[in-house]
Amino acid sequence: MIIGHVFERFVEESPVSVMVRGLLETILCPQKLDELFEKNAKTQYTKELLFSTVVEMMNTVTCGIRPSIHAAYQAKTSQMNVSVTSVYNKLNAMETDVSAELVRETGTSMEAIIRHLNGSLLDWLPGYRLKILDGNAIGASEHRLKPLRDCNSAPLPGQSLVVLDPSLMLAIDVFLCVDAHAQERSLLHKVLTTIEEDDVWIADRNFCTLNFLSGIVARKGYFIIREHQCFPWYDASEFRHIGSVEGGTVFEQTVKVSDDEGYLSSLISVPRFIID
Known part of the structure; x- marks a missing residue:
């Protein structure tokens, strides 16, 4: 033995x-x-x-x-x-579908193990499931063909959007595109198909589009996404004081937004910080 x-x-x-x-x-x-x-x-x-x-x-x-x-x-x-x-x-x-499904299935299996062992972190928002969405353009590699290694316009390996569950610290989903020069926003229609009720999506301002936010609301989800300067909205209330944080005072304001389907008729904008 x-x-x-x-x-x-x-x-x-x-x-x-x-x-x-x-x-x-x-x-x-x-x-x-x-x-x-x-x-x-x-x-x-x-x-x-x-x-x-x-x-x-x-x-x-x-x-x-x-x-x-x-x-x-x-x-x-x-x-x-x-x-x-x-x-x-x-x-x-x-095929990208095979690679994406590999991430989803292994993520589901790992989640079951983590929860069985009570290994998840404290929920940031109890009662909701937070999902952090971010893009990743896979960088050029030294393993590219030698004539292309110094060419900035040479084809890159690919583009992806990855979903992280912060309570599990686990990538639970991925959306892939073979064109690394594609806009991250071009993959958002795939993300929308996975949104579930009481999801809370966290992302940077590049994902602040009317169609994506309205799609989240239509599926009874929520979002914490930094405002993009081109996002269309208008005031629906005055600023309200809601508290203080280290280095500043926090106010919030109700704004009006709507799309062709009537979603996002009213929402609370990202809190604005006024430094003392």
Whole structure:
């Protein structure tokens, strides 16, 4: 029972690493990953290279164990029945829906574990679910083709909107676009389909658009979003004093906003700070 003795030593000396390893093997179970791929892929198909194998290699790169996919492939050469070109072809053609669903399903599984272990943080707003939305344009990599490395206008890897649950400190959703030069706002129609009642969305002013805010209200959600200078509104009341914070006094004001569907007919604007 050599394996048993080795395992016991790890349990005694580094129990957290053993638990994390077991957790990742459960969440990223090859069978589950391959089923996810078959369920969500529309144009790709499985021939010899499994989706779970690609995820495993990507994990070693993401975690810094291997410097590149090529290095990850070389470390598994004896177990691979396809060429490294096939691996890159699989990655290059990976559909965004598959990648997004991978985040959602693993996020759902991780959430269940965190809540079962009472590991969530205190709710910022009890009775509501906060979701922080932010964009991420994936930066140019030194692994790009050499002639393009110094070209600012060269194609970038992609654009994404990521949803973070601050009580779980977990990314629970992602919306992807293969065009990194696309506006973040071009993905907001996808975000709207996921909004649930009593959600509270937190985002910066780039997401302060009439359609997005009205869509949140129409779905009985709420938002805390910084006002964009081009957002259309007009006064509906005078400023009201509501309290003080470190460095200033806080006032708030009711403003009127409406869209073609009549949503957002009345709302409270972002509190304004007047420094003493």
